[in-house]
Amino acid sequence: MATLSTIMDTNSFRPEHREMLSDDISRLTDKREKVLGNSYRLFYRNPVHLVKGKGQYLWDASGKKYLDVYNNVASIGHCHPAVIEAVNQQMQQINTHTRYLHERILDYSESLLETVPSEINKAMYMCTGSEANDLAIRVAQAYTGGTGIIVTQEAYHGTSELTSGASPALGTGQALASTTRLVQAPDPYRVKTDNMAKWFANAIQEQIDDMERNGIKFAGFLADSIFSSDGVLPGERGFMQAAIETVHANGGVFIADEVQPGFGRTGDAFWGFARHDLVPDMVTLGKPMGNGIPVSGLLAKNDVLSAFSDHIPYFNTFGGNPVSMAAAQAVLQVIKDEKLQEHSQKVGAKLLNELKHLENQYEVVGDVRGAGLFIGFEFVTNKEDKTPDKSLALDSLEVLRDEGILTSVAGPHGNVLKLRPTLAFQEHDIDWLVSSLEKTIKTLR
């Protein structure tokens, strides 16, 4: 199955763009080229030099204000005072590792485990989503005795060797593991079926069967339930149930990667998987968990995790340290106190409604879909044949940047704007985003 790399192909600064840059920007891009590895890629042909953040907004060095419509890391808002205060207080007391007792990790674990189905009753902590998925795959393999992992066609699950081998979004330069199998994402806009639940379950069964033919024992299915990198595909609530039943019927585990949809983002539920009333075997957490402080986690059913942890030591030096836990606890508390899940649902629905007007009005907007403040906005050359318009999507990023809207693209065709503002995004921000999108369409079509 061919796959495109949206990660490689996203608009990024290249040396030939240098002449269009201001002195400040070119000074920094020159310095980057000198001291950083080539893997570092800057968004935009004309990169942005950010110096300040507050809530849903960012400011560059020239004082220009931006609406952040991409970042789920600063999920409860840039520079949230509750997180700053929690980190500062804890840093003044103690910051050491989990081989000594400390209350923070225990209190946080109790709070966190209350948000998931009761079958999921054990927590572990790392520093990045990659580390969480790397461990989850190892646990899945230990528990099932299998090696085969299924992911979607454009999935991205991490930067480690193991997770890169299950991340087709990295493009053809990065070989997939021989035990990785891909399924097409359940895209209601493009997949021709009147029963998506069954279609998706069948697609998974086909890959399990293919593994079997090749002597690979199935270990599990790893997916975020909104298929972020495949183009933001929330689908109907509950449609994933048949797929997960198929996974379990074949002896595999389901790992819900909540690095993107988790922590209230999708509005309907606190977790992406909960939109489908699923009970995953493991849940991996990352980006929004500490609002920018590096912290990630793995939640699991005890018997699944034990298959690994009874035999193999795992110690993550910084994972679960008091400062990380203080940040994570503050984030969880703010989501509750500020009712950010409900907020995401309400404001997300209003935003989606406004964006639907653009879909109805413009031939180049093929589809708009979302759950809460996580929306995919898909460009096509025309509505009838749904031909993806990647160059329009990439060009639109640049126009939007000039309008002060920061976002990026996703999906196997690179033609879907991934609209994922901080949860501090307010109703009064809708107009800036929607009018900028409309202006962009008018400018470029």
Added chain:
Amino acid sequence: MATLSTIMDTNSFRPEHREMLSDDISRLTDKREKVLGNSYRLFYRNPVHLVKGKGQYLWDASGKKYLDVYNNVASIGHCHPAVIEAVNQQMQQINTHTRYLHERILDYSESLLETVPSEINKAMYMCTGSEANDLAIRVAQAYTGGTGIIVTQEAYHGTSELTSGASPALGTGQALASTTRLVQAPDPYRVKTDNMAKWFANAIQEQIDDMERNGIKFAGFLADSIFSSDGVLPGERGFMQAAIETVHANGGVFIADEVQPGFGRTGDAFWGFARHDLVPDMVTLGKPMGNGIPVSGLLAKNDVLSAFSDHIPYFNTFGGNPVSMAAAQAVLQVIKDEKLQEHSQKVGAKLLNELKHLENQYEVVGDVRGAGLFIGFEFVTNKEDKTPDKSLALDSLEVLRDEGILTSVAGPHGNVLKLRPTLAFQEHDIDWLVSSLEKTIKTLR
């Protein structure tokens, strides 16, 4: 080659110890058992509940004061005000990722690259030492076209799938990769040779030859230059040169893992490898880099790194973010301002000298060696036959804990105390440590 797991076998709390615990401790161990995965292991049969840190000291919930003789994470001292202030200031401004321009990462990279040989001219950032080593192995494999990695017999290089497969210290539960080969560590106390440089180079050549016989192309040698997990083995300055010449002569790369010896720790030089006047192909950084804020790095020769980064995208969401870089910059500045490398050399030499008196005086102290504030203290049943005394080492941890000294063990026999205090350790702390060790020996022998 058989290997023991010091990580698995270190004294750790088990449920059968419960009756000896105070109410406070048993409340927390019960909670841990309920909510955390079994992989979590507590130091000590009677675990320590830490609530406060300052400089070289820690305090538990009962007010008892400890001298931290183990932690190289809080390397410049627990709760150092310069790091707290730098993190707080940056958190109030902005904390976003490396796809936008920010000065912090560039300024820090310039400062950091000044500390390594000029051939090493590119920096990348992650969040943990595991992530740094995972990437370094992948880069080594991309650059050489090989897969074979050599590590020492008791090495520990990380928690990811790839790094665990090159970490024999994890014990027999964790399978080594089929492409991993082990060499005995260059232990001047136990290896019978009058030319350690040649002996070690030969040991590496033997493993490269073994790889060749098995159709495995050699990719590189991964080691920290003080062989921390093998029992803290600094050896003579320069002895590693022949080994690294052998690595290069066979087309491999040398990855210097500085997670333990780096950032001034060994006194003689800022980096462990620099004690041997080596030029590694890659240098991996972790634990002490941010004094507890999760930040790690990979420094590399441009042509080595390019073999990977020209083809494979690598993006670490939290890696190199402004807050991590602010913490790391503060640490580097404090090491310079407080002259902590020179301090480590001076105080480390005095401490080593005092510990040598114990070696001279007691039959059970087989060997004491170190570089700067990184010292191995080896227990044997008697000096003549050098039989490792693991149970004495483990029991001593408990007595030392009661004396307020926190440390742990290392080495393939688990009989070496790893004395690695924060660099805030002062001359006036020597007596507490040495007299506690003497008391421990008298109590237990």
